[in-house]
Amino acid sequence: MKEYSSDRIRNIGLVGHGGSGKTSVAEALLYDSGAIGRLGSVDNGTTVSDYLSDEIDRRISITSSMLYMEWKNSKINIIDIPGFSDFIGEVVGGLKVVDTAVIVCNAVGGLEGGTEIAYKYAEQNKCSKLFFINKMDKEHADSDEVVNNLVDLYGNEVVPMQLPIGKALEFKGIVDLLKMKAYIYTDGKPSEAEIPENMVDVASSAREKLMEAAAESDDELLEKYFESGELNNEEIIAGLRTGIAAGKISPVLLGSSTKNIGIDLLSDFIVSSCPSPLDMGPVLAFEGDSDKLVELDISESGPTVVYVFKTISVHHVGELSLFKVYNGKVTPGIELQNVSNQTTERLNQIFLLRGKERKEVNAVLAGDLGATVKLKNTHTGNTLCKKGTGYRIEPPKFPKPLHRMAIVAKNKGEEDKVAAGLAKLHEEDPTFFMKVDSDIKQTIVYGQGEMHLDIQTSRLKERFGVEVELVKPKIPYRETIKGRAEGQGKYKRQSGGRGQYGDCWLKLEPLPRGGGLEFINAIVGGAIPSKFIPAVEKGVLEAMESGELAGYRVVDVKVTCYDGSFHEVDSSDMAFKIAGSMAFKSNFLKANPVLLEPIYNVVITVPDDFTGDVMGDISSRRGKIQGMEPAGKYQIIKAMVPLAELYKYATALRSMTQGRGTYEMEFSHYEEVPYEVQEKIAAEAKAEKEGEN
Numbered sequence: 001m002k003e004y005s006s007d008r009i010r011n012i013g014l015v016g017h018g019g020s021g022k023t024s025v026a027e028a029l030l031y032d033s034g035a036i037g038r039l040g041s042v043d044n045g046t047t048v049s050d051y052l053s054d055e056i057d058r059r060i061s062i063t064s065s066m067l068y069m070e071w072k073n074s075k076i077n078i079i080d081i082p083g084f085s086d087f088i089g090e091v092v093g094g095l096k097v098v099d100t101a102v103i104v105c106n107a108v109g110g111l112e113g114g115t116e117i118a119y120k121y122a123e124q125n126k127c128s129k130l131f132f133i134n135k136m137d138k139e140h141a142d143s144d145e146v147v148n149n150l151v152d153l154y155g156n157e158v159v160p161m162q163l164p165i166g167k168a169l170e171f172k173g174i175v176d177l178l179k180m181k182a183y184i185y186t187d188g189k190p191s192e193a194e195i196p197e198n199m200v201d202v203a204s205s206a207r208e209k210l211m212e213a214a215a216e217s218d219d220e221l222l223e224k225y226f227e228s229g230e231l232n233n234e235e236i237i238a239g240l241r242t243g244i245a246a247g248k249i250s251p252v253l254l255g256s257s258t259k260n261i262g263i264d265l266l267s268d269f270i271v272s273s274c275p276s277p278l279d280m281g282p283v284l285a286f287e288g289d290s291d292k293l294v295e296l297d298i299s300e301s302g303p304t305v306v307y308v309f310k311t312i313s314v315h316h317v318g319e320l321s322l323f324k325v326y327n328g329k330v331t332p333g334i335e336l337q338n339v340s341n342q343t344t345e346r347l348n349q350i351f352l353l354r355g356k357e358r359k360e361v362n363a364v365l366a367g368d369l370g371a372t373v374k375l376k377n378t379h380t381g382n383t384l385c386k387k388g389t390g391y392r393i394e395p396p397k398f399p400k401p402l403h404r405m406a407i408v409a410k411n412k413g414e415e416d417k418v419a420a421g422l423a424k425l426h427e428e429d430p431t432f433f434m435k436v437d438s439d440i441k442q443t444i445v446y447g448q449g450e451m452h453l454d455i456q457t458s459r460l461k462e463r464f465g466v467e468v469e470l471v472k473p474k475i476p477y478r479e480t481i482k483g484r485a486e487g488q489g490k491y492k493r494q495s496g497g498r499g500q501y502g503d504c505w506l507k508l509e510p511l512p513r514g515g516g517l518e519f520i521n522a523i524v525g526g527a528i529p530s531k532f533i534p535a536v537e538k539g540v541l542e543a544m545e546s547g548e549l550a551g552y553r554v555v556d557v558k559v560t561c562y563d564g565s566f567h568e569v570d571s572s573d574m575a576f577k578i579a580g581s582m583a584f585k586s587n588f589l590k591a592n593p594v595l596l597e598p599i600y601n602v603v604i605t606v607p608d609d610f611t612g613d614v615m616g617d618i619s620s621r622r623g624k625i626q627g628m629e630p631a632g633k634y635q636i637i638k639a640m641v642p643l644a645e646l647y648k649y650a651t652a653l654r655s656m657t658q659g660r661g662t663y664e665m666e667f668s669h670y671e672e673v674p675y676e677v678q679e680k681i682a683a684e685a686k687a688e689k690e691g692e693n
Helices: 022-033 053-058 085-095 113-124 143-157 197-216 219-228 233-245 263-273 415-428 450-464 530-544 573-588 608-620 649-656 675-692
Strands: 009-016 065-070 075-080 100-106 128-134 158-160 162-165 173-176 181-186 189-193 250-254 283-287 293-296 305-314 318-327 334-338 343-347 351-354 357-360 369-373 383-385 391-393 403-409 433-437 442-447 468-471 478-481 485-493 500-510 517-521 557-565 593-607 624-631 634-642 662-672
Touching (some): 022 100, 053 450, 128 233, 162 197, 197 233, 219 233, 250 263, 305 391, 305 415, 383 391, 485 573, 608 624
Parallel strands (some): 158 250, 517 557
Antiparallel strands (some): 403 468, 485 500, 593 634
């Protein structure tokens, strides 16, 4: 394959709602270009981009896959990005390195939530945007409704480039408003024709709007348009390219990926009108370890700068690192420095990827995408540079986890293997991670949803040979007191020879939230020798690790040791530690103990239509609404909700809002649990303890 200069490269990401047909669009693009000899099917598990076993089994994209094709003296790199919101990390990571987000919309049923999410992340990554309305051949397909919805959401930047010939099951062709020609498709093959008479007026009006949009993107073109009222095709394309690259124009194309209608026109448009890496201008990069941002021009002659945007573990191959070259070029054997951790990496082989197929090449130039294998210390988000250069591309900000589950190894003794496997999976997917929570004595895994965690645990078995079970995680409750109590803790044991004797009197009082433990030595007159006081405190600390109410850690207590007695021979640190623990436990239950629960700040973004349902649901979860503010056609709801009530909330919110609601959550504080809830938790803890005994 020949080398393509930066201006002949197009990097596109296929994004959109799950099930809109992104993978089928990718397949049709490859087929039309001659890159593959037959059109694969998602249902049959024969597509190029969905090649992993779990993707074939579930018939959905789970991991972004990289593809490439040649079209009219240009190279098009395609990243096929999953649409289900559980895999939002793939959207964030993939859109970081593409120049155009091709947002695939379903022609049936109007806009879906994933369309809006894809648009939001395309905006955040400063990608140009192109809408492709797919499934035009399906029953009830209606591109007009989709276009109207897009215009409602995004205004005049939405500019149709095509009109359909035939509707739904009768869909057979496309009117190209640029060329003012019709294309009729038979078995996926186009033939050029004149625009049907009944569509000429509609096409002329739509072309006028297209021309206006192109003219408005460039002052010179606008002047000419005002003077003559007309632009030629070359001028329109020039205006479109400028407007699309600047984000002022979001063109709309349409077709059917499974019938291969309009896919060739999509390829034509990507090459003629979508931006190259050069058109998108310089990228911002940090200089060395500093926070100083500099503009880095995409240039084949500059020092090599490579950003690793994805890591994939491949059976029998090892780790495959997918990268974008921002500057210079990458050749086999090149040594680069990992700016993120100051290690040196040698890139022995350089590949282009088409799904699981790897093609070895001699160079990957600035603006292009490639892959390499077996990097030792380089992971997703790292930057590799020519030594002494020190540019660092800022990784995207991945969304915080929304779903947590406890993970348990099915076979005892495999905990270390599970931990190693989870760490590897985190390197591939930064939105998935684990944490050993000592408070609740569980290993917790975090992700974006139920399916996300299910898939990661199945990969543990497939790749690392360990079986695990996902169980509902415990809540890290805390225990504290609201009242005061005081009393004795006395430990006395005589069993022949030297005995054990420790005796202390403690007073327990509540502290403000966040006070921890305040231990005061108020002993006077040597009732307890000072050398034993630390042992009493240690006993108190140990007792606080597991409270008497429900077995949770005790917090925010002031403990005063004010009296006691000792034995010249039998007293010891151990005896006073036990006495301190006994005194604390006996007094704790007399001091009006209560349970505290973690409260989270939750920020929910929902379309106006669903605001009432979502607020009602929050109230049913013991949540407190803190406020609301409008954001276009959305409402941002701020609330405080107990963590115990947020279990599987991601799934519930998607169900309530047709997949259009999103939320973020962050720990806020601990708050007292309502009495009836506390009673239930304490009873469950008691039953569990009795079951263990």
